[in-house]
Amino acid sequence: MKKTFLLLLLFAINTFSFAQELPFKKVKLSDSVALENQMQQLATRCDTRNLSELDLFKFQLIKGNYKEALITFQKRIKETPTEQRQYLDVYMHYVEAKLSKSFKDAFKKSYRKYVKNSNDIQVINLDKALIIRDPTDYYVGNFKNTYQNITSDKISQEIAIDLVKKYFLSMVFSSTRAIYFEEIAQDHKRRYAINDSIVISMKDGAEVSIVVVKRKGNTTTKKSTILVSSIYAGTNETAAMLAASKGYIGVIANTRGKRLSTSDIKPLEYENTDVYEVIDWISKQSWSNQKVAMVGGSYNGFTQWASMKHNVHPALKTIVPMVAVAPGIDYPMENNILHNYSYSWNFYVTNNKFLDFEVSNDFKRWNTLKNKWYKTGVAFNKLDSLDGEVNTLWNTYMQHSSYDDYWKKMIPYEEEFAKIDIPILTITGYYDDSQRGAMYYFNEHHKYTKKPNHYLLVGPYDHWTAQTKPEESLRNYKLDKAALINIEEDVIYQWFDYILNGKEKPSILKDKVNFQVMDTNTWMHKPSLNAMTNDTLTFHLSSDKIKDFYALKPKQNNSEIQMSVDFKDRESMTNTDYYPWPLEKENINLKDGLIFKSEALLEDVIINGSFFGNLEFTINKKDVDYSVIIYQLTPEGNYFHLSYYIGRASYAIDREHRNLLTPNQKTQVSFNNSKLISKKLEKGSRIVVVLNVNKNNNAQLNYGTGKDVNIESVKDAEIPLKITFTGNSSISLPIWNSIK
The missing domain is CATH 1.10.40 (Ribonucleotide Reductase Protein R1; domain 1)
Structure with a gap:
């Protein structure tokens, strides 16, 4: 009985001590020994009973229990797929090296062996994760900022655990970065012949810097070239290495003025001539078979379209623009x-x-x-x-501010799309920031070309994952397994093999428009964007209100819904949540904008495409920047961000010419340029629409005077904006109704 009592007492003391704040006395961050001792003591005093296996390993390592840490970690790393282990493998080699007499020598030797035994793709992914997206400075800065922001001589268990984990990342990467940088770089030289000292002249005398990458071995056979045209000098070598590993020659051409070019740096302006001349140069090289394909995302997607502004070079056989920026359309402005x-x-x-x-x-x-x-x-x-x-x-x-000649000269414009007759694979995502750019090219090409050989691949991806490989989750939403395709390494090179080598077309491209239907674990394949939908859900705004929600009605009505925005007020903002992050949440700000809610859906439906709207309103200004957000209110009561639109009313009719509104006169403004999406909406779900005026610190403030918005200031905000929407206003969701 006495023994049991003592055990219970010890357990109670331990539990009590774990719950207590821990003493904390700052040391100089420059004193690495004192800092290491402090973090070791802190890790020892932290309650680690509820930590994950990976976090437990971190604490064991910081405490100096390297053998225990290695045992804990070996199980975790075996359960992790090789392609997801770039960081974890650094941890493994780190803890193994800590068990040796000479840490640096041991880490270098083991990491070199590890890199040498990895295949081409694995080493490329090491480069992308550890060098191109080098996290070290962030981890070091994050730890230092957290440490310096502690002002008390006692800290909670939560803060202590967070601090130790941040110290772990800071310490591991800062002490190994130079070593793995060098080992990966040396391994690239072992695998590839890289010529990064080429400079070619353009017709106007400007210089463009070129990098050519070949897989060592058979270097005499003429091959097709995969070209990346990029302003991001120093970050695209892995794309060229991937091309070389896949049996092609990889070429990087950097925007004039970048890398070795002595010209002035001119983003966007000269790609429409420079890229064409680069393709011409490639076609005349001894190693070229006169077949060139282009690939790349974002700016590197824009350059592909820019290369065809005036003519399509005969050697250019296909392009694969991913998340392609369209200057003047979605960058640096969206809907003006x-x-x-x-x-x-x-x-x-x-x-x-x-x-x-x-x-x-x-x-x-x-x-x-x-x-x-x-x-x-x-x-x-x-x-x-x-x-x-x-x-x-x-x-x-x-x-x-308008889509004028400055922007038009950068990419094909109207009839200039008609001459583009090569196969194209456009890739984007429902949550890609440049989706409207990618879709602009797709739509304009179809508008001006009869039956273009142009495919679209789109799914629940963002600006990054639509260029690479999606993770299991996107902004807290777990993707369907069907969505987890390897875009960069598989789909794109299946396409290149299909076009350049006559192999089978990628199996996922069953039709011209291919899209993953969220929450169904399936893809749909249609011949066109219009074929994505066979029905429409249309809702009209209504002044009927229950608590915080106005009603969405199936028919037009005589409602008037008023909204006022005071631009002089700089203590508050509006439309701060239009950007979809996270995708699903328990609550939204019901005080920001006008919130409308529909009745529950009676059947499952699939929203397919871009929602559109027609807003009828009276306003006391000559212009307004407005946004419309569409949420699915799930049967469980969560808000899922489906899509949004943000735009300037005066450019709704024509992005090239501004048409000001007439104050205090009823007007109609239509839009159809929202973000495309495909998702199943379960029976019992409701549609929530947030209608708002844009007033925050992320974009221009349109005060509605009719002057150039860029020169308007708070001096133009004497009179608050007042807007009254009518019940003739509608929001329409394109859907696929399987029953129809």
């Missing part, structure tokens, strides 16, 4: 609303011959800038004045 994220991008790509990661990652600077701009209410074209550094490209954007 200029977002400020492009402000920092300009410095990122023009500050040096490669990329300025330091300036790009200076989140404090960019957050301070946009908050200062919003608080002070100065004009949007004064951003660089607030920043204290001239942003030349940004100031150029300020002069071109």
